[in-house]
Amino acid sequence: MQVALEEIAFSRRAFTLACSGVFEEGIHLVTGRVGSGKTTLALLLAGLLQPDAGSVRREGVGTMTLSFQNPEYHVTEAAVRAEIASYGADPDAVAGQCGLAGRIDDDPFHLSRGELKRLHLACVFARAWDLLILDEPFSSLDCVQKRHLCRWLEERDAGITVIFTHERQVLPRVDYIWEVADGRAACLGPVPGAIGRWRYAPPYLRRALEDGRMPANIRFEDVREAR
CATH class of the missing domain: 3.40.50.300 (P-loop containing nucleotide triphosphate hydrolases)
Known part of the structure; x- marks a missing residue:
């Protein structure tokens, strides 16, 4: 490869x-x-x-995938749970890994910039x-x-x-x-x-x-x- x-x-x-x-x-x-x-x-x-x-x-x-510097460029769903699922990953497991278990039903754009970055990277590394x-x-x-x-x-x-x-x-x-x-x-x-x-x-x-x-x-x- x-x-x-x-x-x-x-x-x-x-x-x-x-x-x-x-x-x-x-x-x-x-x-x-x-x-x-x-x-x-x-x-x-x-x-x-x-x-x-x-x-x-x-x-x-x-x-292959490219992760951009700005995590908001990657958001495609209206809830953290759905955003994680869009990567084919387990929402509960990934949300727990990035410290967002309590915000799994929130809109990703209601997260702080750091939280959104953590969410995006956790989704990327789930595959x-x-x-x-x-x-x-x-x-x-x-x-x-x-x-x-x-x-x-x-x-x-x-x-x-x-x-x-x-x-x-x-x-x-x-x-x-x-x-x-x-x-x-x-x-x-x-x-x-x-x-x-x-x-x-x-x-x-x-x-x-x-x-x-x-x-x-x-x-x-x-x-x-x-x-």
Whole structure:
């Protein structure tokens, strides 16, 4: 199972993005500055945008979804219960997982932004996607909920997971790191080897590298364990 980007190029006015690389099974973290093209790359991966040149080739991908940063974009039902059921999931189980058991009959738009984000992510993770694309999944979540999301990500035991994020404090274990900069998206390689080449590494990782320590992965816990 993989998604291969073969010399793709995309442009809109002054904006350009180019990429060649392969998203294999595992967790891929894609980072870059605001406006660098991360969301554009997510849309290209999902097939919601078509490149001006090159191709996006999906092999062995039977099911896929793209989670947008704004959870309200995904709401299709008038009650939390029905919204969960629309994903083919058990409403009571999913509502309990995201702390909304007492609001299962409420209108999703009566939830806070953080609650709606939790609901959406719980629905997404209730299914086993071959290709799961997450655009800013940590936004609107507090630290506790970010850690819950990390656990869900790490518990995915198959498929391709691609995380586009600016998050620099609470991160999951990942398998590959990508960067989007200067009009190009590139894979830095597998972790931990890619950590030393990661320009957007969080401060706690930079300090570890400056001290001569190479963590096994990118979580803060990995830095504490590094020798």
